[in-house]
Amino acid sequence: MPTYEYQAADRQQSCDHCRARFEVRQSMHDQPLRKCPHCGGPVVRMISRCGISTRPSEKSLLSDKNLKAKGFTKLVNEGGGKFRKVT
């Protein structure tokens, strides 16, 4: 099962657990977490290997095309400490 990274969406509503990134092992078919399992504060899923972002604005901002145009290199975490270069 892939591991997804989450981080607090709102630092005002976060705990030590979600202020730093935390990883959750989930099935690809599971719904993304919306809340921190510790404090219940809102969390967002960080870029995962399937490249899905939960926030549309972030999705367009971090699109491969945009990143490439800005001269960024994007690495996708494939799990197990392996990264794949996509731009």
Ligand SMILES: [Zn+2]
């Ligand atoms: Zn929390």
